[in-house]
Amino acid sequence: MLNYADDLGPLKIIHVHEPSVGLQGIVVIDNIAIGPSIGGMRMAEDVSTEECFRLARTMTFKNAAAGLPHGGGKSVFHGDPAMPKQDKERRIRAFACALRDTVEYIFGPDMGTDEECMAWIHDEIGRATGLPRELGGIPLDEIGATGWGVRHATEVALEFCNLGIKGTRMVIQGFGAVGMHAAKFLGEQGANLVGVADSRGSIANPKGIDIDALIGLVKSGKSVIEYEDGEKQNQDALIDIECEIWIPAARPDVVHKGNVERLKTRLISPGANIAVTDEAERFLNNKGIICLPDFIANAGGVICAAMEWQGASEIVAMQTVKEKVRHNTRRVLEDSRADHCTPREAALKLAEQRVRAAMRHRRWSAF
Structure with missing residues (x-):
């Protein structure tokens, strides 16, 4: 330990x-x-x-980065x-x-x-x-609080890629509550889903996947690979699909040293925690591919949870998610450019400063 x-x-x-x-x-x-x-x-x-x-x-x-009292x-x-x-x-x-x-x-x-x-x-x-x-x-999965935050983090980050949301191609690895809602919210803004995977495999369609139909299929208990209008592939093939937005929304360490060079994207916006290894993040940064820190991009769920704990309404909680995620995404990417560091390094600096400042006010630093 x-x-x-x-x-x-x-x-x-x-x-x-x-x-x-x-x-x-x-x-x-x-x-x-x-x-x-x-x-x-x-x-x-x-x-x-x-x-x-x-x-x-x-x-x-x-x-800490979200400014929550937790x-x-x-x-x-x-x-x-x-x-x-x-x-x-x-x-x-x-x-x-x-x-x-x-x-x-x-x-x-x-x-x-x-x-x-x-x-x-x-x-x-x-x-x-x-x-x-x-x-x-506030039922976080039902309303898609994390996916809502991913949407707003992605929109801000696309500005730093000199891209707009309309017509951009997105690939989502994992189609549970987070991936499903990220697809829905980004799709409503004009993004085009061209690849998606779950634990049983993946499907791809460069012309686009009907997000509402896919959500209905998954909610009925079926796998994404049962979607008819797409090429069925194994899970690993998802990383080879060309896109502008790649969203890991399932397990840890899915992007790593062994596969990161295969990515053909402009932006990674993690819906899952620790989805990209540190080594892979450094590689992406050197290639000019923006990889948002997980704890910035997918903070929507815990922001909403903290607001619920404080007795806030669902409407206020979702507005707070939007404001905090957009502000922090922009700040981290601006700091990254100004300080010539990775977005994660900029985000860690922000979060650690807040944690250590709080520790200085405690009798015991850890508890």
Whole structure:
């Protein structure tokens, strides 16, 4: 565990095991100098402590960069999100109960979890965001809060590519709540979806994919590869599709040293956290391809969650997402140009300054 430690954190790494329901979970509370940590709960079959720490650290920077009164944390647990609902519910309720007294961490939805999962946590311990409307929450996945932020980050970044949104080609890797809504919101502004992938494969159509039809297909429980008007390919082929906007919206490290040279795009706008490795980001920057920092581009979900926690309305929350994401995207890209550094380096400087300033006001720097 100490391999992850530096002067920012993590404050706590907690492993939770409840064999009666098959629960194996991890919580990382990275830094709470600014306030209690807030971050999503991820369910997948390949999660790890290292991934959880990296995601928690990303949340520290994301919340700080967005000016939220929250530190960074993350939780993950092992399991297939498609398991029977009653089994999933038992694991999530057990996970929540195990963390009842870990008040430094506030749950939110993430990959493999949704508003109903947050309702179960709320019922057990009353400490979750992204709740269903009937519980007074703002359903982050239903309204597409993260995708809404990705749309606005992308629009601002296209200005730095000397491109407008209308007629630009986009490729989206991952078509869950984030990818689906990013496609919808950007499509409404005139972007053209030419490639998309999920866990079963990818489809491509240089003439364009009908976004509404694809969303309907996926919401009916089918894979994107069942979309008829497109060339079916494997997942890996998606990176070879020529476009102006490439949006990774699923797993970590999908763009890396081994495939980054194959990208044919002008802009990467991450809908997922830690989707591009540091080495790949440096390569893209040297090639003049803008790669937005994940914790800037996809901050919409946690901004909305923090607003919900403070009692804001859905309308106010979505307007705040728009304002914060557009402002931070422009600032980071302007600072990157002025300081001759990568966008990530500019964003990290902004976020770290805010975290360290908060730490100076604390008796103990980490808690």
